[in-house]
């Protein structure tokens with residue numbers, strides 16, 4: 335019987351969505367408290383040569399909140415790119431030179447020193463560079479990623 339099947343299907347969908355909601359709540363209630371010494375830095379050659387990443391919260395490829403830090407060596411260049419999610423950058427130390435646009439034009443970049451925040455909408459074209467070692471924190475809601483305007487700009491990983 336068709337109606338019965340639709341009802342069963344709706345019940346299944348309802349239970350499935352309840353599971354997702356309780357999973358999401360459980361996710362929210364978990365607490366994370368870290369000091370700089372607790373951060374676990376890993377090499378991040380896909381970000382830039384010599385870059386390091388410390389994931390504080392979340393799984394970057396998943397549709398969930400994430401918080402991470404990037405340690406960028408002096409002289410790092412992040413060629414023009416976009417992200418599939420809102421980018422929220424907080425500069426923790428050093429200075430991030432950030433520019434808007436699809437061309438890498440250092441003169442169009444502004445220095446964001448420690449304590450600065452920048453929030454860029456989905457798909458905004460931007461580039462960045464450092465002059466000294468700089469730590470930035472990114473947070474937002476994934477899935478997170480990066481697309482280079484010129485695919486040839488993607489850092490080579492071996």
Ligand SMILES: [Cu+2]
Nearest residue numbers: 415417421460
């Ligand atoms: Cu970016």
